[in-house]
Structure formats: structure tokens, C-alpha cells
Amino acid sequence: MATQWVLVVVAVMAVLFAGGAAGGQLSTRYYDGKCPNVQSIVRAGMAQAVAAEPRMGASILRMFFHDCFVNGCDASILLDDTANFTGEKNAGPNANSVRGYEVIDAIKTQVEASCNATVSCADILALAARDAVNLLGGPTWTMQLGRRDALTASQSAANGNLPGPGSDLATLVTMFGNKGLSPRDMTALSGAHTLGQARCATFRSRIFGDGNVDAAFAALRQQACPQSGGDSTLAPIDVQTPDAFDNAYYANLVKKQGLFHSDQELFNGGSQDALVRKYAGNAGMFAADFAKAMVRMGALLPAAGTPTEVRLNCRKVN
Incomplete structure (x- = not known):
């Protein structure tokens, strides 16, 4: 398995240095001279969070998806509502499913103590999502950094840009294609549902x-989820290994x-059946495709x- 993850990193490095969707604004060495410890700080914060509650890894990964799909990976999802705008936190796709804001807050506090006013909340969230995957048994990849934080957020954009269950x-x-992501990217990224509830x-x-x-x-799930009532009852998305990042999904x-x-x-019976079968039988292929798709999704930036700015507090503009 370790060899597979090495191959994943090599494959993703090829994508990174080929250019393309990543754009010139992001760099794998963005913080080398400005905040060289940022990745270790984020990793330690996520390790603590996942050790306390494995489900938190899925929550942070979901948060990153929902951030990037609304006006790019700009930490807009982290903003609290203000008198000037109604943000994304209480949009339909987020209100009852996105959690873990306090984890990002805690990591941000540690990063600020080491490198004040240097690392964006958007980059912290991107690193935290990557580490969530790896800490739960999945691959890692070289993260491009240099994102900046939004000054506003839009509940209507969140309601309109996120696919539903x-x-x-x-x-x-169509919705993934609107973000420049291929059907293969979509099918790989959907594998994030190997985690969580x-x-x-x-x-x-x-x-x-x-x-x-x-x-x-269906009968198993109906036991805890009747036709009426119990709306908030939780069930694992992956019935086999809900706290492990693997290809069981x-x-x-x-x-x-x-x-x-x-x-x-x-x-x-559709266009993705063959790829689903391949991923079901080849964990390494899924891991490599997931990592490459995460790099591409993570390169979605605001227009x-x-x-933008580097926020000092992820919940509000400076």
C-alpha cells in the first residue's frame, strides 16, 4: 500500500508541473520563505481533531469541496453572516452537513502565532482537507498554495452551485463540468463519500x-430512518468502512x-459504470485519480x- 501512495505523489507531481488548470498564481513553494512550518502546524491540528473524532476528517473534506464549488477556493464558506451579506454557512447544502469550523479556527490560531498575517484561511482549509484524507488511510499529494481569502460570501451562490443527494x-x-472538472474527476471526487455520515x-x-x-x-437503513421522523439520525455513507479512506465506496x-x-x-447503466468497476477493483488507481482531481479542484480560484486578503480571523474580514 505504501508503494501505491508513492506512485500517487509522483503522478500528482507530474500534473502540478505540467501547468494547465493550476494557473500561475499558486505555487508548491509559496510559503517556503514566509512560513516554512505551516504544513506541519496544519497536520498536527488535523491529527488532533481526527484522533478525537474520526468523522471530523470527512467534515473538513466536505467543507473544502463546498468552499471550492462556490466562487473558487477562497474560504468564503468560513465567513459568518454580517449586516452586509448573508453567507454560505446556512445555505441548504451546508446548514446541516458542514461542520468543523472550530477545527479550522484552532489551526488558524496556531498558524498566526507562528507566522502572523501570512497564511490564508483558504490555504489552511486546503491543507487540512488533504491531511484529513491521509490521516484516515488515503493518499497525500503536493499542495499548491497561495490562495487568498474572500471579502464576502453568497448564500444564493452556495444554493445554486452545489449538487444535491x-x-x-x-x-x-454538468455541475462538475461548469467548474472545469471532467466526468472522471467527478467520479473520483465522489469517492470522498467513502468517509463520513x-x-x-x-x-x-x-x-x-x-x-x-x-x-x-434499504431494509437496514430503514430501521433507523423511517418514512417519517428521525430526520437527523445519522448513517455511514460507506456501509463497510465509514472511517477509512479506501475504495469500498x-x-x-x-x-x-x-x-x-x-x-x-x-x-x-450509464457512462461511469466502467470506471466505477475499475475503482472498485483497483485502490491504487482510485487514489491516484482522487489526488489529481483534488489538485485540479483546489486550483479553482475567484474570478x-x-x-481578496489574508484574513486574521477566518470568520470575518479584517
Whole structure:
């Protein structure tokens, strides 16, 4: 397994230095002379958080996805509401599923103590998401850094840019494509659902209404998620290894045991079936593709000319 992760790093390095979507603004050596300890500080903070609660790794990874899909990876998701704007924290896709803000706050405090007014919240979140994956058994990759923090946030943008658990395959392909991410990227990134838990309200229609669902799996989930009530009851997204980053998610899809309708759409007689089968049988291929797709997603930046800064407090502008 260790050899596979070395190959992942080599593959991702090839993507990084090939240029392309990453853009000239980001660099793998951005903090070398300004805050050389930032990566070790973030790693230590995430190690502490995941040791206390393994689920927190999934939460931070989800936070990073939801940040990058709304106006780029700019830490806008971390901003509290103000008199001037209603932010992303209470948008439909985030209000009951994104958590771990206090973990980022704690890491930011440690980073500020070492390198004041130097490291953006957006870069801290990007590093924390990478380390969450690795600490739970997944690959690591060389992170491009140099992101800056948004001065505002948009609840409406969060409501409009994030795919939901009921999305069909065409919608998923379109929404990822709008971000410059290919169907292969989409299928690899969906493997983040190998971690974490979900609320009954997000998968009830799947276990009671979908035709493409394993009957025994549906019955198991129905025990804790009845047709009415219990909306906040949690279930693991990956029924096999919910706290380990591995390729079991894809094996679940082949067995019609995807928890969300949107998950099972990746294996439902469509264009991604063959790739799902490959990932189910080849953990190294999945890990390499996931890491490369994370680099590409992490390179999504705010539109040119957007005002940004390095926030001192991730919850509010300076």
C-alpha cells in the first residue's frame, strides 16, 4: 500500500508541473520563505481533531469541496453572516452537513502565532482537507498554495452551485463540468463519500423510493430512518468502512448500496459504470485519480480582479 501512495505523489507531481488548470498564481513553494512550518502546524491540528473524532476528517473534506464549488477556493464558506451579506454557512447544502469550523479556527490560531498575517484561511482549509484524507488511510499529494481569502460570501451562490443527494448523472456531469472538472474527476471526487455520515433526511427517498437499490441494504437503513421522523439520525455513507479512506465506496455502488441517489447514479447503466468497476477493483488507481482531481479542484480560484486578503480571523474580514 505504501508503494501505491508513492506512485500517487509522483503522478500528482507530474500534473502540478505540467501547468494547465493550476494557473500561475499558486505555487508548491509559496510559503517556503514566509512560513516554512505551516504544513506541519496544519497536520498536527488535523491529527488532533481526527484522533478525537474520526468523522471530523470527512467534515473538513466536505467543507473544502463546498468552499471550492462556490466562487473558487477562497474560504468564503468560513465567513459568518454580517449586516452586509448573508453567507454560505446556512445555505441548504451546508446548514446541516458542514461542520468543523472550530477545527479550522484552532489551526488558524496556531498558524498566526507562528507566522502572523501570512497564511490564508483558504490555504489552511486546503491543507487540512488533504491531511484529513491521509490521516484516515488515503493518499497525500503536493499542495499548491497561495490562495487568498474572500471579502464576502453568497448564500444564493452556495444554493445554486452545489449538487444535491438527489442529483441525476446528467446534472452531476454538468455541475462538475461548469467548474472545469471532467466526468472522471467527478467520479473520483465522489469517492470522498467513502468517509463520513449522513442525515436520514438526505437519503430517505433513496431507501424508500429508488428502484436501483439493494433490498437488504434499504431494509437496514430503514430501521433507523423511517418514512417519517428521525430526520437527523445519522448513517455511514460507506456501509463497510465509514472511517477509512479506501475504495469500498465503489464496491458498494456495484452492489447497489450507494446511500445517496446521486452516488448510485455513477453506477446505474450509464457512462461511469466502467470506471466505477475499475475503482472498485483497483485502490491504487482510485487514489491516484482522487489526488489529481483534488489538485485540479483546489486550483479553482475567484474570478480575476476579485478583491481578496489574508484574513486574521477566518470568520470575518479584517
